[in-house]
Amino acid sequence: MIGVGGSDWKHYLRKKPHVVKRRIRKGIPDCLRGLVWQLISGSRDLLLMNPGVYEQLVIYETSASELDIIRDISRTFPSHGMGFLAGLLLLYMSEEDAFWLLVALLKGAVHAPMEGLYLAGLPLVQQYLSQFERLVQEHLPKLGEHFAQEMINPSMYASQWFITVFSYSFPFHLALRIWDVFLFEVCNAFLFKHHLLMIKNDPH
Structure with a gap:
């Protein structure tokens, strides 16, 4: 399905998307997880399109960002000393690969950007919490009513779910x-969704 270095991935995904979906839901083999995550997210393409960019960013890294990282260490994986997302990614890929995967996620290489999870005011977190609350009310009405009576809202227990x-x-x-x-x-x-919009807007 993947091919050498991911060379067959896009072709196989277009040809047999349901097979890919079924196999991913069964679980990606641990030895392939890092590469498959990069292929799924579009970060592999970003890396190949931007040779040398990561090295330049590392060279010009400021001491201020290092202080931020050091301050965050105690609040994240204690045995790995990194942010939760970065720590998870770095267990399966190199620093540069992890960097581009984060870029792909936050800026939306092949999906809606996730940077709103971390912008001032956490707008995407607020959106997800609101959607989550409506889902609880719709699918678990008794629980939703109990939470409302006890004045418990999702921000009290679910923010960390979405942020990490x-x-x-x-x-x-x-x-x-x-x-x-x-x-x-x-x-x-x-x-x-993007493919459907292209078809809808195609005059032919």
Whole structure:
């Protein structure tokens, strides 16, 4: 399905998307997880289109950013000393690959940008919390009513879920499976929607 260095991925995905979806839901083999995440997210293409950029950024890194990183260490993976997302990615790929995957996610290489999770005011987190609250009310009305009576809102318990994309909230093996499905579903849902819009707007 992947080919050498991911060379067959796009062709196979276009040809047999349902097979890819089924296999990813079963779980990506651990030895291939890093590469497949890069292919799914579009970060592999970003890396290849921007040779040398990461090295330049590392050279010009400021001491201020280093201080921010050091200050964050105690609040993240204690045994790895990195941000939750970065720590998860760095377990499966190089620094440069992890950097471009973060860029792909935050800026939206093949899906809607996720940078709103971390912008001032956390706009995307607020949106997700509101959507989550409506889903609880719709699918678990008794629980939703109980939360309302006790004045418990999702921001009290679910913010960390969305800010860390569930990498903090679950056992590590489960977080990996969530990320397998999350990356594939969010990226391909966006591509499918974009494809439909192209068809709709095509005069022919």
